[in-house]
Amino acid sequence: MSGRPVRRGMGGLLILLVSACDQGPMTNQPKYETFEPAPRWPHNQSARVPVAGTVARGEAIDPRVPETLPMPLTRELLERGQALFNIYCSPCHGRDGAGAGMIVQRGFPAPPTLHSDRLRQASLRHFYDVISHGYGVMYAYADRVARSDRWAIAAYIEALQLSQYARVDDLTAEQRARLEGGSSGQAGEGAQQ
Numbered sequence: 001m002s003g004r005p006v007r008r009g010m011g012g013l014l015i016l017l018v019s020a021c022d023q024g025p026m027t028n029q030p031k032y033e034t035f036e037p038a039p040r041w042p043h044n045q046s047a048r049v050p051v052a053g054t055v056a057r058g059e060a061i062d063p064r065v066p067e068t069l070p071m072p073l074t075r076e077l078l079e080r081g082q083a084l085f086n087i088y089c090s091p092c093h094g095r096d097g098a099g100a101g102m103i104v105q106r107g108f109p110a111p112p113t114l115h116s117d118r119l120r121q122a123s124l125r126h127f128y129d130v131i132s133h134g135y136g137v138m139y140a141y142a143d144r145v146a147r148s149d150r151w152a153i154a155a156y157i158e159a160l161q162l163s164q165y166a167r168v169d170d171l172t173a174e175q176r177a178r179l180e181g182g183s184s185g186q187a188g189e190g191a192q193q
């Protein structure tokens with residue numbers, strides 16, 4: 001009999017502890033659910049843009065962007081750029097960069113050709129920046145295309161531009177002979193297109 005009051009007291013303590021876990025202020029704090037509207041914030045959005053200089057997990061920490069290609073220009077890099085351009089950019093810009101991609105043919109506003117004089121003179125860094133930050137109505141690809149891949153795409157755009165303006169004079173004698181021997185008469189025209 002003498003132990004009873006103590007046990008009762010412990011039971012009460014247990015109930016107190018359990019209820020504290022369930023209802024405590026740590027559980028019910030004011031917070032926004034994902035994408036919940038927030039009238040006090042700009043554009044009524046609770047989802048905020050990351051602070052400038054935020055580095056995503058897995059990204060290099062140094063946020064400074066080099067002025068030009070920070071890696072060797074290799075065939076491998078261009079092939080990677082080509083693959084990514086075809087995935088991310090060609091739906092609007094077309095595989096040839098002329099601006100008549102598949103969704104443009106379905107009514108989406110057409111981007112400019114990448115073969116204009118201005119864009120042929122543009123730097124690799126300009127393409128890198130357009131991919132990173134978007135341009136006019138084109139949205140940014142920073143969250144989908146890693147930094148090194150942006151350079152690969154930029155380098156590929158230059159290769160694409162060159163492909164539309166290659167002249168017969170740019171070819172080596174051996175390449176010319178192969179071209180002229182391969183398709184008699186049509187060679188010059190084909191190369192200049």
Ligand code: HEC
Nearest residue numbers: 088089092109110111112127130131135136137138141153
């Ligand atoms: C959903 C369609 C769409 C996709 C996808 C797209 N773009 Fe664009 N892009 C546009 C449009 C539209 C413009 C013109 C924007 C403007 O002038 O307001 C543009 C403009 C550009 C320009 C020209 C910038 C200048 O100086 O005039 C470049 C370069 C470019 N895009 C590169 C890319 C690359 C590289 C990708 C892939 C990573 C890409 N775009 C993906 C629609 C797209």
